[in-house]
Amino acid sequence: MAGSSQTWWRRASCFADPAAEIRFALLFSCFVAPDPSVPPFLPVLPSHLAVNTLKGLPAQGSHHNRRWRKQLPRPAIPQRVMLWTCIASLLWPARCAACNAFVPEGRAFCEACDLTVLPIGRACPTCAMPLDRGGACRGCRQRPLPFAAAHAALAYGAATTSALLRWKHGGHRHIAPVLAAYFAPLLALAVEQGADLACPVPLHPSRLRRRGFNQALDLLRSAQRRSRPCDLAISCDALERTVDTPALGHEPPRRRREIVAGAFAVRCPESVAGKHVLVVDDVMTTGATLAECARVLLQAGARAVSVAALARTV
Ligand SMILES: [Zn+2]
Numbered sequence: 001m002a003g004s005s006q007t008w009w010r011r012a013s014c015f016a017d018p019a020a021e022i023r024f025a026l027l028f029s030c031f032v033a034p035d036p037s038v039p040p041f042l043p044v045l046p047s048h049l050a051v052n053t054l055k056g057l058p059a060q061g062s063h064h065n066r067r068w069r070k071q072l073p074r075p076a077i078p079q080r081v082m083l084w085t086c087i088a089s090l091l092w093p094a095r096c097a098a099c100n101a102f103v104p105e106g107r108a109f110c111e112a113c114d115l116t117v118l119p120i121g122r123a124c125p126t127c128a129m130p131l132d133r134g135g136a137c138r139g140c141r142q143r144p145l146p147f148a149a150a151h152a153a154l155a156y157g158a159a160t161t162s163a164l165l166r167w168k169h170g171g172h173r174h175i176a177p178v179l180a181a182y183f184a185p186l187l188a189l190a191v192e193q194g195a196d197l198a199c200p201v202p203l204h205p206s207r208l209r210r211r212g213f214n215q216a217l218d219l220l221r222s223a224q225r226r227s228r229p230c231d232l233a234i235s236c237d238a239l240e241r242t243v244d245t246p247a248l249g250h251e252p253p254r255r256r257r258e259i260v261a262g263a264f265a266v267r268c269p270e271s272v273a274g275k276h277v278l279v280v281d282d283v284m285t286t287g288a289t290l291a292e293c294a295r296v297l298l299q300a301g302a303r304a305v306s307v308a309a310l311a312r313t314v
């Protein structure tokens with residue numbers, strides 16, 4: 001019976017894209033069924049009958065129905081929010097963060113791009129470089145970075161790079177919450193490890209004016225929304241960039257350290273004194289920028305500095 005009704009729906013459907021059809025059905029169900037847990041494709045009933053039948057309550061008139069409805073438990077997601085979510089997904093369907101192809105709701109990348117998104121698994125605890133064994137890497141043993149811990153979610157390259165470039169330089173700020181899904185576990189991990197204040201790597205005011213947003217702050221806020229209830233205080237103004245440094249591009253590590261030396265300052269030392277600060281950036285390359293931020297924070301009295309980046313060059 002279910003099969004035949006599906007066939008009927010398929011024949012009657014004017015949607016070429018099955019995803020659009022499901023979105024339409026969800027939207028339609030919001031108008032018909034007062035409970036969001038009611039799946040689409042149910043017979044269309046007047047709303048009071050739908051409530052009473054589905055909840056096993058006696059079907060009564062609208063006056064009684066209002067009274068019953070008040071006694072029903074409130075759904076986890078308010079119906080109004082769900083309605084707007086359905087309308088938004090109908091008007092702005094989900095797209096791949098890297099190539100802009102249509103994707104199913106809730107997915108960051110299309111199947112082809114997803115194959116090239118590589119999570120960083122086991123890594124050096126102080127520079128987040130992937131390692132196939134435990135302990136620090138050779139570089140950190142020779143020249144330790146001033147981090148209590150370093151974490152990165154993804155390897156920089158392929159679809160991850162495309163998504164980051166579209167977000168930072170293409171102005172597609174809606175990509176931040178999508179990528180924050182990969183970053184949120186790192187935020188929870190940092191909280192577990194004792195971080196009590198998060199600072200995004202600041203942009204120089206002139207670059208902030210040109211770009212219009214700080215991508216590290218966008219990432220941090222989006223990830224924090226996802227990882228509640230483990231709230232972490234965010235300070236946007238504890239750190240400041242006092243020198244408008246040029247893009248580091250493909251500069252060698254020593255040159256990178258020279259460029260960023262003295263480029264940061266702590267604006268409010270009292271806000272970081274005695275705190276374990278988590279410094280957040282979108283990309284970690286050699287760690288020179290994050291190390292300079294850590295140096296000034298430790299100088300200003302921070303108890304420890306950990307760093308976290310969405311992507312890391314490997
Ligand atoms: Zn794609």
Ligand SMILES: [Zn+2]
Binds near residue numbers: 124126127129137
């Ligand atoms: Zn290392």
